[in-house]
Amino acid sequence: xxxxxxxxxxxxxxxxxxxxxxxxxxxxxxxxxxxxxxxxxxxxxxxxxxxxxxxxxxxxxxxxxxxxxxxxxxxxxxxxxxxxxxxxxxxxxxxxxxxxxx
Numbered sequence: 001x002x003x004x005x006x007x008x009x010x011x012x013x014x015x016x017x018x019x020x021x022x023x024x025x026x027x028x029x030x031x032x033x034x035x036x037x038x039x040x041x042x043x044x045x046x047x048x049x050x051x052x053x054x055x056x057x058x059x060x061x062x063x064x065x066x067x068x069x070x071x072x073x074x075x076x077x078x079x080x081x082x083x084x085x086x087x088x089x090x091x092x093x094x095x096x097x098x099x100x101x102x
Contacts, residue, residue: 027070031060034076038083046087053080 025033034056041049057077060070 027060027062030056031070031073031076034060034080035072038076038079041083046083047091050080050084050087053083
């Protein structure tokens with residue numbers, strides 16, 4: 001019997017056909033997590049929670065724009081992008097001379 005160099009004794013290995021979603025969070029949960037991060041990011045830590053929402057939304061959509069898209073994932077992606085841009089604009093305004101919150 002030849003063992004090694006890709007020759008196995010099993011015809012159908014267990015790992016064939018399985019995707020990452022079996023061991024990690026599913027797409028619906030990632031969409032909801034991204035949506036929560038995007039909404040929370042408008043009030044606190046937008047520079048951190050915005051990109052997290054974008055990544056969660058992108059992963060929940062299957063990292064592509066085609067096919068059926070889940071609504072929470074798309075909303076998380078859009079709100080996370082808006083949140084990130086607003087946080088960057090706010091930080092740029094606060095860093096300007098004479099700028100700040102008041």
